[in-house]
Amino acid sequence: MMKPVHSATHSALELPLSPADASGFPRRMLEENHIPGFLPLCPTCEALPETLSYDVTGLLSLTDAAAEQKLRAEDLRRLLLYLLQALSRLPAYLLSPDGLVLNADAIYLDPQSRAPCFLYHPGQHADFADSLSAFLHALLALTDQNEERHMVLAYRLYQESLSHPHSLDYLERILTAAEATPRAADPAVDAAPSLDPLVSEIREVSAEELPQKKSGGLLRRLFHRTEEPNHSAEDAVFLEALREP
Numbered sequence: 001m002m003k004p005v006h007s008a009t010h011s012a013l014e015l016p017l018s019p020a021d022a023s024g025f026p027r028r029m030l031e032e033n034h035i036p037g038f039l040p041l042c043p044t045c046e047a048l049p050e051t052l053s054y055d056v057t058g059l060l061s062l063t064d065a066a067a068e069q070k071l072r073a074e075d076l077r078r079l080l081l082y083l084l085q086a087l088s089r090l091p092a093y094l095l096s097p098d099g100l101v102l103n104a105d106a107i108y109l110d111p112q113s114r115a116p117c118f119l120y121h122p123g124q125h126a127d128f129a130d131s132l133s134a135f136l137h138a139l140l141a142l143t144d145q146n147e148e149r150h151m152v153l154a155y156r157l158y159q160e161s162l163s164h165p166h167s168l169d170y171l172e173r174i175l176t177a178a179e180a181t182p183r184a185a186d187p188a189v190d191a192a193p194s195l196d197p198l199v200s201e202i203r204e205v206s207a208e209e210l211p212q213k214k215s216g217g218l219l220r221r222l223f224h225r226t227e228e229p230n231h232s233a234e235d236a237v238f239l240e241a242l243r244e245p
Contacts, residue, residue, distance in 0.1 A: 002105055004056075011059075012042065013106070015052045017123045022049050026122030029093050037086035039108060039117045054119060059108035062116065062142070066104065070144035073153045075114065077175050079107075079139075080157065082116050084172065095120065097128040102135035104142060132168075133161040 003014045021027065030041040039054040062079075071079075087097055099120045106119040136158040143154040153174075160170040 002103075005053075009057075010055070011057045013039070013054045013056050013108075013119070015054075015119075015121060017050050017052050017121075019050060021123035024122060026095055026099060026120075027052075029095060030120060030122060033093060035086075035089055035093055035120070037082060037089060037116075037118060039119050041120075052121065052123075056108050058111070059117065060111050062104040062107040062109060065109050065114075066142040070146075071139065071142050071150070071154075072144050072147075073150045076139065076143065076150070076153055076157070078114060079116055080171060080175050083118065084168065084175075086118050087168075090120075098126055098131075099124045100128065100131070102131045104135075104138060129161070133158070136161050 001016070005012045005014055017027070027041070027044075030038075031043055034040045039056060042053040042055055045051065045053070087100070090097060090100075099122055101119040101121050101124060103119075108117050108119075109115065110117075136154070140151070140154050140158060144150045156174060157171060160174065164170050
């Protein structure tokens with residue numbers, strides 16, 4: 001069970017860890033490396049070796065953010081694109097996606113840029129595809145229902161996760177495609193935050209301009225267990241579309 005802990009100068013999110021995983025490789029990897037896009041894991045406390053403590057100082061949980069303002073299509077795109085980017089970093093640290101906690105209470109946002117940070121639990125061994133579908137289903141309740149396009153995107157993402165066993169390829173295409181038809185709307189309402197260049201870049205890229213990955217998509221290759229050719233140059237071009245300047 002997740003437990004927020006607050007002091008005058010520090011905020012943390014604590015989770016239990018089984019004795020079998022307390023001294024394992026994933027925990028040491030997280031303690032010794034701050035992986036971009038993930039909440040930093042604080043060093044182990046000798047008195048509490050079976051407790052994980054993540055630093056969330058100055059951040060806002062996705063649950064609390066959605067309570068203040070329901071998620072819009074722009075928020076969903078930003079959240080999922082950052083998730084794909086975070087997933088792409090895990091292989092470099094020899095971590096599998098099964099430890100990613102896809103829960104609105106475990107995802108924290110920067111209050112200004114709204115960029116999310118995800119939580120990696122070294123003792124979690126959940127099936128990632130199931131976790132992703134459950135998370136996208138939970139996002140439906142957090143999405144603004146006052147305008148159709150927000151719910152349409154949220155529902156489409158959820159349906160794709162159910163319909164395709166390797167749904168990340170399909171999510172890439174949905175999220176990086178620019179909106180097909182212009183609409184009359186208040187630019188001040190729909191504009192992405194000025195401190196978030198990622199979403200602005202993605203909106204300017206049409207589906208035709210995106211790198212076409214004939215071998216099945218970057219994320220599928222990252223987590224597919226069969227050997228495939230080296231596509232590093234192609235992937236670098238694709239990741240450039242997601243990378244912050």
